[in-house]
Amino acid sequence: MADVMQEPLSEELSNVTVGTPTVIVDDLHIVYKVYGAANKKGNAANALSRIVRRQGRPEMKEVHAVRGVSFVANHGEAIGIIGRNGSGKSTLLRAIAGLLPAHKGAVYTNGQPSLLGVNAALMKELTGERNIVLGCYAMGMSPTETREKYDEIVDFSGIGDFIQFPMSTYSSGMGARLRFAISSAKTHDVLLIDEALATGDREFKKKSKDRIMQMRESAGTVFLVAHNLDVIEETCNRVIWLHKGKIKMEGDPQEVLGAYNRV
Amino acid sequence: MSQPESAVADAQAGGRAQESLAALAERYGLRRAIARPSLPAYLRQLWDRRHFIVTYATSKNVSNYSTSALGQLWQVLTPLLNAAVYWLMFGVILAQSKHIQNYPAFLITGVMVFTFTQRTVTGGAKSISGNLSLIRALHFPRATLPLAYAIQELQVLGWSMGVLIVLVLVTGEPISWLWLLIPVALVLQFVFNLGASLFMARIGAFVRDINQLLPFILRTWLYASGVFYMITERTAGLPSALRWALEFNPAAAYIEFMRDLLIYQRFPERWAWVTCTFWAVFAVIGGFWYFWRAEERYGRG
Numbered sequence: 001m002a003d004v005m006q007e008p009l010s011e012e013l014s015n016v017t018v019g020t021p022t023v024i025v026d027d028l029h030i031v032y033k034v035y036g037a038a039n040k041k042g043n044a045a046n047a048l049s050r051i052v053r054r055q056g057r058p059e060m061k062e063v064h065a066v067r068g069v070s071f072v073a074n075h076g077e078a079i080g081i082i083g084r085n086g087s088g089k090s091t092l093l094r095a096i097a098g099l100l101p102a103h104k105g106a107v108y109t110n111g112q113p114s115l116l117g118v119n120a121a122l123m124k125e126l127t128g129e130r131n132i133v134l135g136c137y138a139m140g141m142s143p144t145e146t147r148e149k150y151d152e153i154v155d156f157s158g159i160g161d162f163i164q165f166p167m168s169t170y171s172s173g174m175g176a177r178l179r180f181a182i183s184s185a186k187t188h189d190v191l192l193i194d195e196a197l198a199t200g201d202r203e204f205k206k207k208s209k210d211r212i213m214q215m216r217e218s219a220g221t222v223f224l225v226a227h228n229l230d231v232i233e234e235t236c237n238r239v240i241w242l243h244k245g246k247i248k249m250e251g252d253p254q255e256v257l258g259a260y261n262r263v
Numbered sequence: 264m265s266q267p268e269s270a271v272a273d274a275q276a277g278g279r280a281q282e283s284l285a286a287l288a289e290r291y292g293l294r295r296a297i298a299r300p301s302l303p304a305y306l307r308q309l310w311d312r313r314h315f316i317v318t319y320a321t322s323k324n325v326s327n328y329s330t331s332a333l334g335q336l337w338q339v340l341t342p343l344l345n346a347a348v349y350w351l352m353f354g355v356i357l358a359q360s361k362h363i364q365n366y367p368a369f370l371i372t373g374v375m376v377f378t379f380t381q382r383t384v385t386g387g388a389k390s391i392s393g394n395l396s397l398i399r400a401l402h403f404p405r406a407t408l409p410l411a412y413a414i415q416e417l418q419v420l421g422w423s424m425g426v427l428i429v430l431v432l433v434t435g436e437p438i439s440w441l442w443l444l445i446p447v448a449l450v451l452q453f454v455f456n457l458g459a460s461l462f463m464a465r466i467g468a469f470v471r472d473i474n475q476l477l478p479f480i481l482r483t484w485l486y487a488s489g490v491f492y493m494i495t496e497r498t499a500g501l502p503s504a505l506r507w508a509l510e511f512n513p514a515a516a517y518i519e520f521m522r523d524l525l526i527y528q529r530f531p532e533r534w535a536w537v538t539c540t541f542w543a544v545f546a547v548i549g550g551f552w553y554f555w556r557a558e559e560r561y562g563r564g
Contacts, residue, residue, distance in 0.1 A: 026284035108288030125326035137315035
């Protein structure tokens, strides 16, 4: 049988150079603790009696979000991850990004995968201009790089004069566009996108799709989590269907999406 | 290849057993994502993030006041009002001022210097636990956050120092050459604050209840630091060990240092230099090391 490197890609994307693996996920298990999931009344007397009886906090629960997932992602691939709410999609992305520790198994990566998550660093009280600078620095860009990319980001976001207003005045679509524009300004080897393309109008969706394609061609790897299956069908060459933390199906987008839609 | 339950599809396609994924990773030089960098590498990463640290601090200061009508003016008003309240309480109602010459200047200096440390430590304790979404979204050396909070407070202090100097002049103290040493005092205190806030950042990240407890700890510290009274005077009839302990307290040392420069126009004594420098060096090395040791665990679990 063929080597892993010659893993067949779907026909329409065969022009993309298939490179070496960039991300290897090996029997990954993720368990995390959740606070504040109490069903009992959370009053002070209860808390005191727990301390006296030396019980742990009952509102702390363990969630086994990812249960033994393995796959190999190569250069130039765009992998869509689908599944119902709570199937472990976002957790898997965070684990690939190295932001959650593996309970068992491992994630091996080439370089530093980055989650398209710059919005956490932005401040809605500040203007778009300031947020662009702040976001670029948060991703580790230098002032020179930031200045070079600044106009491109403004252009790409397409929000025009609103760039001088605080982000709190933006519509949700405008905010999403600016965030995507900022986070895609940096070249990433492995980019993880979690539901970032859900908002935005038609034109912006097309632009962001082109951007993802462009990244694939420059031999990066893109992971995309979305509930909007059209986006996945149009941009991805492989789809992983997660169900209750396990891979239910994996492969060609049309087949997997077809099976997913029948459920 | 769309067989269901194809959890190891890629590996099986190559006719490989599950364990060989690790071997494949090694063959292509892929590494496990989570690891703590060495201390020199960590310092380098931190240096590379200097622009983020400063921009983040400035942005936070701007956004903090963006909703109030007076805006940035509060950076001056807050220390002024604080000083006014304490002066009313300890200067007028409790009439401390009888024993101490130029009590308003004495008090305001104490309040401003202590507030600098207090605010930095409070900010540091929240810097990790209050920014979990940022930590869970982006990669950066986590010490960036307590550092940014400390620099934010340094920027606030710039305003307070201006207010302080004006008030000291208003109360009738002359300008002195010793005022040139004020930046030195502030640098020493800032370095101490930085260390303390790094230390508190780790505590605050893992001991969630500390943010409830911290105000009480800090208020106790405030009362023990000779902000409202003179330590030497109050401990006159008491064992000298107590006086020693109170004067060795870093907050008290920085306050006394600043009062020497601003009010008494005297060059700080050697023990004051030693104490202030010792605390700065000790705190920043200890705090940084302590914070770095848990680097890979912040924002997890």
